[in-house]
Amino acid sequence: MQEAIILVGGKGTRLRPLTNHTPKPLLGVAGSSFIRHQVAKLMAAGVEHLVFATSYLADLFEDEFRSFSRDLEISYAVEEVPLGTGGAIRNAGRLLRGPSDAPVLVLNGDILSGVDLRAVLEQHEARRADVTLHLTRVADPRAFGLVPTDGSGRVLAFLEKPKTAEECVTDQINAGCYVFRRSVLDAIPADREVSVEQETFPGLVARGGRVFGHTTADYWRDLGTPLAFVHGSADLVTGRAASPLVGPPAEALIHPTATVDPTARVTGGSTIGPGAVIGPHVVVDRSIVGERVTVAEGARIHESVVDHDASIGSETILREAVVGCHSHVGAENELPAQLRLSCGIRIPAQGVRVSGTAAACPTAH
Numbered sequence: 001m002q003e004a005i006i007l008v009g010g011k012g013t014r015l016r017p018l019t020n021h022t023p024k025p026l027l028g029v030a031g032s033s034f035i036r037h038q039v040a041k042l043m044a045a046g047v048e049h050l051v052f053a054t055s056y057l058a059d060l061f062e063d064e065f066r067s068f069s070r071d072l073e074i075s076y077a078v079e080e081v082p083l084g085t086g087g088a089i090r091n092a093g094r095l096l097r098g099p100s101d102a103p104v105l106v107l108n109g110d111i112l113s114g115v116d117l118r119a120v121l122e123q124h125e126a127r128r129a130d131v132t133l134h135l136t137r138v139a140d141p142r143a144f145g146l147v148p149t150d151g152s153g154r155v156l157a158f159l160e161k162p163k164t165a166e167e168c169v170t171d172q173i174n175a176g177c178y179v180f181r182r183s184v185l186d187a188i189p190a191d192r193e194v195s196v197e198q199e200t201f202p203g204l205v206a207r208g209g210r211v212f213g214h215t216t217a218d219y220w221r222d223l224g225t226p227l228a229f230v231h232g233s234a235d236l237v238t239g240r241a242a243s244p245l246v247g248p249p250a251e252a253l254i255h256p257t258a259t260v261d262p263t264a265r266v267t268g269g270s271t272i273g274p275g276a277v278i279g280p281h282v283v284v285d286r287s288i289v290g291e292r293v294t295v296a297e298g299a300r301i302h303e304s305v306v307d308h309d310a311s312i313g314s315e316t317i318l319r320e321a322v323v324g325c326h327s328h329v330g331a332e333n334e335l336p337a338q339l340r341l342s343c344g345i346r347i348p349a350q351g352v353r354v355s356g357t358a359a360a361c362p363t364a365h
């Protein structure tokens, strides 16, 4: 029986306020919670038993999967205090059922990837590896820890983020998807916080463990930041990224219960949630508009997330913004790019503008 662990216990601080009430893996992406896309991918790769390593808002995962498919058995390993990625893997390992040499798939809960999981498992077995890591190539390696390998794919080191051009010895980075031999996973301490990236993997390499990389050029994106999150969702809708849960490539995914005025333009892989109302001449591009959101005439929403029950006034412009649930952005605002509005905030009409004509001063001088 193929088993897997998904790490879903992080607080997702970079995606606040979306993650104030919802763990990052349960946020909606291309019409389903992100974790459902990952679970569908695991099932397609033959996984029959899945352990969720939860901590932050753990109960919500059980709610999400209460009446899920009988083809997948789901267990929950809940951490009272987050144990870090390594501690979480070991803690979840207690619930595995396979023998000590069984290969166990482990995924970060926030990576959208086109990697062929069966191929990673096959390579792991063929090399009799202790751990096999999926590695992806990035255009600019400076923002990442690097993972150089030798000609046979054996990992040579886990290097900190490079500071100089000379330190950019490879463009390969850890893609957040691993296969562990179960006995290796069982040897990680579970009584304290441990990072696999900083402690477990470098320790294995230093002791001569069989740690291999499986490097691919498949689609790969870490959805940890707001912009990456909306881009990942849009890529699923437009077909740049694949998921068993998403239909054929489209310009937009509009829920059947949403109302979109015929003069509105919803493009770039945007998602419009249930019960949302999109007014005349609105532009929604490469964005996620949540459940019951209303967007009034002429508003423009680019590369942004508007969380459920929020409202956007007429002629307002959002760029790379995150609008928390139940917030109201009045008419004729232009929010600075990358602004994150907390849940329930109200901005009056013409309250914020970064360009163009400001409203006439309403006070007496």
Ligand code: GTP
Pocket: 007, 008, 009, 010, 011, 012, 013, 014, 015, 024, 053, 054, 055, 079, 081, 082, 083, 084, 085, 088, 108, 109, 110, 224
């Ligand atoms: P930020 O706070 O925005 O950095 O997000 P995060 O908390 O999700 O952290 P990060 O992106 O580094 O985590 C990568 C993956 O590991 C995510 O799927 C997290 O849910 C998961 N994760 C991180 N720390 C823990 C932990 O202590 N326990 C468990 N179970 N999962 C964790």
